[in-house]
Amino acid sequence: MEVMVAATIMFTGAVVMITVLPKLIEAGYSRSSRDMSYIFGMSKMDEIMASPYSTITSGSGSFTELMPDVPEAYNFEYQYTATEVTTDNLPTDLLKRVTLVITWGDDSDKSDTYVFYMADKGDD
Amino acid sequence: MTGISRRALRRHRGISGLSLLEMLVATLIFSILMLGFTSLFRFSITAWFNAVGRFGNIQNLAGAFDIIASDLRSALPPYDTCSDIYLLGQDEGSTVDPDLTNSIQDELVFHCPTYTSKEGQFNSPNGQQWSAAARIGNELAKRGYWMRRDSTNDTILMQGRDVADTSDYCPEITYGFSIFDEFAYSVSKFNVEYYDGATWLDDWSTNTQGKLPKLVRVTLQSTKSGAAMTMAYVVHPRAQGTYITQ
Numbered sequence: 001m002e003v004m005v006a007a008t009i010m011f012t013g014a015v016v017m018i019t020v021l022p023k024l025i026e027a028g029y030s031r032s033s034r035d036m037s038y039i040f041g042m043s044k045m046d047e048i049m050a051s052p053y054s055t056i057t058s059g060s061g062s063f064t065e066l067m068p069d070v071p072e073a074y075n076f077e078y079q080y081t082a083t084e085v086t087t088d089n090l091p092t093d094l095l096k097r098v099t100l101v102i103t104w105g106d107d108s109d110k111s112d113t114y115v116f117y118m119a120d121k122g123d124d
Numbered sequence: 125m126t127g128i129s130r131r132a133l134r135r136h137r138g139i140s141g142l143s144l145l146e147m148l149v150a151t152l153i154f155s156i157l158m159l160g161f162t163s164l165f166r167f168s169i170t171a172w173f174n175a176v177g178r179f180g181n182i183q184n185l186a187g188a189f190d191i192i193a194s195d196l197r198s199a200l201p202p203y204d205t206c207s208d209i210y211l212l213g214q215d216e217g218s219t220v221d222p223d224l225t226n227s228i229q230d231e232l233v234f235h236c237p238t239y240t241s242k243e244g245q246f247n248s249p250n251g252q253q254w255s256a257a258a259r260i261g262n263e264l265a266k267r268g269y270w271m272r273r274d275s276t277n278d279t280i281l282m283q284g285r286d287v288a289d290t291s292d293y294c295p296e297i298t299y300g301f302s303i304f305d306e307f308a309y310s311v312s313k314f315n316v317e318y319y320d321g322a323t324w325l326d327d328w329s330t331n332t333q334g335k336l337p338k339l340v341r342v343t344l345q346s347t348k349s350g351a352a353m354t355m356a357y358v359v360h361p362r363a364q365g366t367y368i369t370q
Contacts, residue, residue, distance in 0.1 A: 028175030
């Protein structure tokens with residue numbers, strides 16, 4: 001009887017440990033992936049900002065071209081769309097609102113969204 | 125008497141005793157289970173340390189990227205009447221500035237308005253630190269980024285350089301004493317590339333190109349925790365021209 005109780009306690013502990021550890025590991029990876037997503041997002045945002053104003057419309061792809069030396073670049077993808085901001089007080093075609101979405105993970109199930117504005121600097 | 129003893133012994137054996145074979149089988153099953161758990165536990169711990177190492181590396185790199193990206197975004201473009209304002213980037217093996225001592229990889233020097241790591245303090249020539257007031261107005265800094273190998277312990281460091289003494293007017297710009305700060309630890313790679321709008325280049329000079337690069341790509345490798353991690357950050361220097369109104 002005592003042996004059975006001891007074995008039950010031991011196996012319960014082991015099962016809990018086996019259940020919890022993968023979640024902890026996943027949490028660690030998830031957090032570092034989110035930090036990477038931020039770096040990829042900021043880099044893509046700067047690349048978009050360096051482009052001529054009229055060419056900024058929409059785009060999608062991976063980061064392998066922008067960061068060829070980064071192995072993790074294969075696991076992240078981007079998609080962005082730019083829309084002109086029109087208000088009563090603002091002339092048209094002077095300001096764009098860019099929505100940038102970074103996705104990663106299995107089936108791209110995780111994502112971060114960045115929204116920023118770009119003014120026409122006359123650099124076309 | 126003998127018969128009673130045998131019955132008692134048989135009854136006793138039937139109630140609580142285990143044969144050697146049963147014990148061996150139980151021990152074998154227990155050992156197999158423990159072996160499985162041990163392997164699983166070892167695998168989990170390894171995976172856990174990998175996750176922690178990955179997290180430590182990305183944190184290390186993110187901190188370094190935040191500093192250098194902030195400076196690069198506000199890099200000053202070349203200024204016709206002041207050749208002291210420039211951005212110079214050299215690939216490994218060449219030297220931009222002799223002050224970048226013990227450099228072992230790429231070098232990057234440029235000017236930018238920035239906070240300084242010794243903000244609020246001002247080093248006098250004899251090493252004393254003056255009051256915070258002496259620092260006010262000295263917003264412009266000459267930044268140097270490079271990777272330095274320390275001769276005593278062979279630690280690889282990257283450092284940022286602040287310039288303490290600058291004037292408000294560009295033609296009068298003067299550089300004071302350099303302050304060397306440790307910029308990033310446990311970094312084993314420092315590579316900087318420059319995009320001119322068509323191709324990525326290993327070197328850049330505003331003196332010959334006449335402008336800042338469209339993009340600057342900084343690649344670092346962190347070896348802070350276990351396995352190395354390589355990460356890059358692409359920065360767009362915002363100012364593409366200087367307009368003097370005074």
